[in-house]
Amino acid sequence: MALVPMRILLDHAAEHGYGVGAFNVNNMEQIQAIMAAADKTASPVIIQASRGARSYAQDNYLRHLMLAAVELYPHVPVAMHQDHGSSPDVCFSAIEQGFTSCMMDGSLLEDAKTPAPYSYNVEVTRKVVEHAHKRGVTVEGEIGTLGGIEDGHGAGLTGAEAMAHLTDPEQAAQFVAETGVDALAVAIGTSHGAYKFKHKPTGEVLKMSIIAEIHRRLPNCHMVMHGSSSVPKELVDIINQYGGQIPETYGVPVEEIQEGIKNGVRKINVDTDNRLAITGAIRKVFATKPGEFDPRGYMKPAREAMQKVVEERMIAFGQAGHAGQIPKVSLEEMARRYAKLK
Ligand SMILES: [Zn+2]
Secondary structure (H helix, E strand, O other): OOOOOHHHHHHHHHHHOOOEEEEEOOOHHHHHHHHHHHHHHOOOEEEEEOHHHHHHHOHHHHHHHHHHHHHHOOOOOEEEEEEEEOOHHHHHHHHHOOOOEEEEOOOEOOOOOOEOOHHHHHHHHHHHHHHHHHOOOEEEEEEOOOEOOEOOEOOOOOHHHHHOOOOOHHHHHHHHHHHOOOEEEEOOOOEOOOOOEOOOOOOOOOOHHHHHHHHHHOOOOEEEEOOOOOOOHHHHHHHHHOOOOOOOOEOOOHHHHHHHHHOOEEEEEEOHHHHHHHHHHHHHHHHHOOOOOOHHHHHHHHHHHHHHHHHHHHHHHOOOOOHHHOOOOOHHHHHHHHHHHO
């Protein structure tokens, strides 16, 4: 099976009340871990690459690795998504590389740091929607500004400043109507990276109520939760046990994500948990087998550790078991559907 438009996965997830994990990749082992997990759990899956990942892996390598993934696992529906496109050009180049989905993050200006005015966000997002839909490609937009910084992307907002940039449900409804996006990233108090919360998050800092309110206003809107790693203590502990120094930190509990899924969240971005799993596994080999110098000796356990996390998320989000039910829709067919809707 070729890569599928992400919209097809999200529509199916909405119809059947589950969420789809979107896992970030930078290299071959991460792609292998995700595909093996999707195969084992029979899950449709979203693989995403940030701008940083595309420059690290290089587009040509990434494109061929993804082609290998769908060739090896023809029964697994996969969408390839550009995470946090900082300008229409970033999205256009992703589409040229064969991505079947892109995020236009117009919540920040092109510097990927400065919160942007609403009018700018609408303008750039609409431009990407127009270009992408003609090619059957899905578009995710963002309203409100997410906290934290990852891969050099983010306003780095924390505390009261971050709370002031949470998504306003009324504006979200207006944004979806004005841009025609397929999916909407919402800012509800989550942030990128490992250091999300100092304590287990309560409703005061993690505003799941915003998701419920948007779902009430826009029952057909596919919402996206960013910064949704759970930062499990056991993964942090392995790193620290073998010489790492990760301070005590809390992520988004899986139960909260499941609550979000009940209220219209269809895409859940997970990166940090996989990074932690990989790092812990490599540290463990280095600490316990100091004579090891074959990269396979530590990359294999790293890949297995990531696969385990991805499998757990696939089961928790409910996407497991659905791979065989996703309708086969090409980008061309999707483009025709968008044209008809217009
Ligand atoms: Zn994000």
